[in-house]
Amino acid sequence: MKTVIEQISEKLEAAFAACGYDQKYAKVSVSNRPDLCEFQCNGAMAAAKEYHKAPFMIADEVVAQLKQDEDFASIESVKPGFINIIVSGAYLADYVNTMARTEKFGFETGDAPKNVVVDYGGANAAKPLHVGHLRSAVIGESIKRIERYAGNTVTGDVHLGDWGLQMGQIIEELRDRKPELPYFDENFKGEYPTEAPFTIAELEEIYPAASAKCKTDDAFLARAHAATLKLQSGDPACTAIWKHIMNVSKADLKKNYDNLNVTFDLWKGESDAQPYIPDMVQSFVDQGIAYESQGALVVDIQEDTDTKELPPCIVRKSDGAALYATSDLATMVEREKLLHPDTYIYLADKRQELHFTQVFRVAKKAGIVKPETQMTFLGFGTMNGKDGKPFKTRSGGVMRLEHLIADINDAVYKKITENRTMDEEEAKKTAKIVGLAALKYGDLSNQASKDYVFDIERFASFEGNTGPYILYTIVRIKSILNKYIENGGDLKELRVNSEQSASEKSLELALVKFAEVIRAAYKDNAPHRICQYIYEISNAFNGFYHDTKILAESDASKQKGYIALISITKAILEQCIELLAIECPERM
RNA sequence: GCACAUGUAGCUCAGUGGAUAGAGCGUUCGCCUCCGGAGCGAAAGGUCAAGAGUUCGAAUCUCUCCAUGUGCACCA
Numbered sequence: 275m276k277t278v279i280e281q282i283s284e285k286l287e288a289a290f291a292a293c294g295y296d297q298k299y300a301k302v303s304v305s306n307r308p309d310l311c312e313f314q315c316n317g318a319m320a321a322a323k324e325y326h327k328a329p330f331m332i333a334d335e336v337v338a339q340l341k342q343d344e345d346f347a348s349i350e351s352v353k354p355g356f357i358n359i360i361v362s363g364a365y366l367a368d369y370v371n372t373m374a375r376t377e378k379f380g381f382e383t384g385d386a387p388k389n390v391v392v393d394y395g396g397a398n399a400a401k402p403l404h405v406g407h408l409r410s411a412v413i414g415e416s417i418k419r420i421e422r423y424a425g426n427t428v429t430g431d432v433h434l435g436d437w438g439l440q441m442g443q444i445i446e447e448l449r450d451r452k453p454e455l456p457y458f459d460e461n462f463k464g465e466y467p468t469e470a471p472f473t474i475a476e477l478e479e480i481y482p483a484a485s486a487k488c489k490t491d492d493a494f495l496a497r498a499h500a501a502t503l504k505l506q507s508g509d510p511a512c513t514a515i516w517k518h519i520m521n522v523s524k525a526d527l528k529k530n531y532d533n534l535n536v537t538f539d540l541w542k543g544e545s546d547a548q549p550y551i552p553d554m555v556q557s558f559v560d561q562g563i564a565y566e567s568q569g570a571l572v573v574d575i576q577e578d579t580d581t582k583e584l585p586p587c588i589v590r591k592s593d594g595a596a597l598y599a600t601s602d603l604a605t606m607v608e609r610e611k612l613l614h615p616d617t618y619i620y621l622a623d624k625r626q627e628l629h630f631t632q633v634f635r636v637a638k639k640a641g642i643v644k645p646e647t648q649m650t651f652l653g654f655g656t657m658n659g660k661d662g663k664p665f666k667t668r669s670g671g672v673m674r675l676e677h678l679i680a681d682i683n684d685a686v687y688k689k690i691t692e693n694r695t696m697d698e699e700e701a702k703k704t705a706k707i708v709g710l711a712a713l714k715y716g717d718l719s720n721q722a723s724k725d726y727v728f729d730i731e732r733f734a735s736f737e738g739n740t741g742p743y744i745l746y747t748i749v750r751i752k753s754i755l756n757k758y759i760e761n762g763g764d765l766k767e768l769r770v771n772s773e774q775s776a777s778e779k780s781l782e783l784a785l786v787k788f789a790e791v792i793r794a795a796y797k798d799n800a801p802h803r804i805c806q807y808i809y810e811i812s813n814a815f816n817g818f819y820h821d822t823k824i825l826a827e828s829d830a831s832k833q834k835g836y837i838a839l840i841s842i843t844k845a846i847l848e849q850c851i852e853l854l855a856i857e858c859p860e861r862m
Numbered sequence: 863g864c865a866c867a868u869g870u871a872g873c874u875c876a877g878u879g880g881a882u883a884g885a886g887c888g889u890u891c892g893c894c895u896c897c898g899g900a901g902c903g904a905a906a907g908g909u910c911a912a913g914a915g916u917u918c919g920a921a922u923c924u925c926u927c928c929a930u931g932u933g934c935a936c937c938a
Contacts, residue, residue: 310881316879585935627866653867724867754898
């Protein structure tokens with residue numbers, strides 16, 4: 275289904291061509307002067323130069339071609355050369371009716387379906403999620419859903435940090451605390467227990483304690499390194515402990531991600547990439563792209579077209595160990611083998627941009643991925659406090675994600691119970707849904723690449739451009755539709771009115787932008803565009819709601835038109851929040 | 863030092879070549895016999911950091927410059 279803009283553009287293209295002008299000037303856009311018109315074309319001004327004519331003369335000629343078109347309520351040329359268009363109510367109503375019956379409301383990407391890997395989450399085993407993980411999870415989940423909606427096959431991978439010194443630290447700390455465990459008995463020959471020797475609470479306490487000890491106790495640090503090495507060389511006892519750490523940790527992380535309504539198709543980690551490292555590094559050497567520099571093995575990534583100097587990528591440390599870049603590259607080797615992606619999308623803090631530039635270039639240079647494979651790094655900014663500095667707890671520590679969620683749920687709970695009577699259980703359940711929406715919308719409504727200020731009061735507010743305001747609008751529509759059904763109404767076979775009031779028409783004009791907005795959000799990986807859009811629709815709906823009595827309308831046919839309109843408004847809003855991974859309660 | 867990013871209303875943010883730069887919050891003033899007022903309408907508030915250039919037209923593109931943030935090989 276062509277968008278309204280495309281349909282109007284086609285008419286203008288024909289008109290430009292009929293007057294002897296290049297069709298490329300017929301580009302139509304939504305008006306930026308809604309007081310004057312609904313759509314506009316500025317091509318006459320651009321064409322003026324090529325054809326050595328006054329812009330308004332060109333505009334006049336083009337407009338003359340279209341004056342009789344019934345789809346336009348008005349089309350006129352305005353100095354210096356704007357073409358201003360107002361569509362007819364019948365045309366718009368017809369479009370909305372068709373759109374309501376079209377799959378995805380007419381959204382199409384125009385691309386062939388792709389196979390996409392989205393790498394987001396980035397949680398570390400044995401460490402609780404903190405606010406730094408919020409953006410990756412929230413933005414990544416939305417990107418994943420948008421990609422999927424666009425018809426692509428998408429695999430979301432959490433890519434756990436599950437391999438490294440932290441594991442050796444935990445093993446040694448555990449040895450100090452519980453030396454009686456069979457893992458530490460060198461003569462132990464039996465099967466290791468299936469039960470983990472610690473709970474998640476203990477694990478979360480063991481890791482920071484071990485990490486702190488390493489900073490002051492060199493002997494302990496040496497032991498941790500040794501244990502890490504043993505684990506990496508397949509020692510059965512260390513491996514058994516590592517498996518316990520992973521099981522306990524994964525279960526807890528899953529629970530926390532579930533609370534965020536964020537899910538992953540794969541729970542792979544850095545450890546899964548390890549088997550691919552030796553052959554991969556050897557292939558770098560064999561291909562002659564890796565060389566030794568200051569004891570380390572590096573790959574140059576500088577390209578002739580670069581204006582700045584880029585440092586080479588280290589693929590093996592001088593002590594022979596692998597590192598971050600090696601692991602990410604080996605992960606690509608595995609993904610190529612298992613998933614054959616056309617597109618990779620990585621979400622990480624924007625400070626990691628250089629790292630991903632290096633890794634992407636090595637991957638292309640070494641032929642790990644195909645030359646045409648699209649490698650995208652989506653760097654996001656920091657979540658700051660009101661002081662403009664990275665968000666911290668009151669005592670200055672790192673805020674755990676679950677505490678942040680609890681805080682915002684409390685704020686929302688208070689507002690719900692202040693304004694409405696609702697039994698406690700429902701209020702709590704509702705606060706959880708609305709609180710999460712407040713948190714996510716607050717994050718997603720900003721451009722991902724920029725830092726943003728987290729303000730719990732503002733995000734949890736029910737007024738303005740917030741998650742709760744959007745949900746409130748949807749809930750209100752649901753309430754009206756429920757009453758309509760209670761009164762014997764039927765939602766089937768409804769069509770919007772072909773003659774509209776001003777606010778009715780502006781709501782429809784907002785609705786028909788859906789396909790363009792989603793396409794833009796998809797092309798630019800920009801969920802914030804969807805946020806802007808649902809805010810626009812919510813405002814348009816509230817304007818319509820304010821001056822239209824829907825249930826009290828005596829003209830049954832007109833009323834059906836209203837019901838049709840708010841039904842599709844609801845459907846579009848629900849589809850949009852689905853793409854943002856935001857849920858809506860029945861009441862609030 | 864080099865590189866990249868950001869700078870738009872008191873605050874938080876939209877706006878990647880078009881007309882008079884938009885929202886929300888906050889401030890001020892209106893509107894509840896009414897489908898959920900958690901709403902709606904209106905007012906005040908801006909040399910788009912600064913300067914130059916390209917263009918019929920610039921917050922948007924180019925250059926210069928100021929401020930802030932971030933990154934510059936064996937952490938992840």
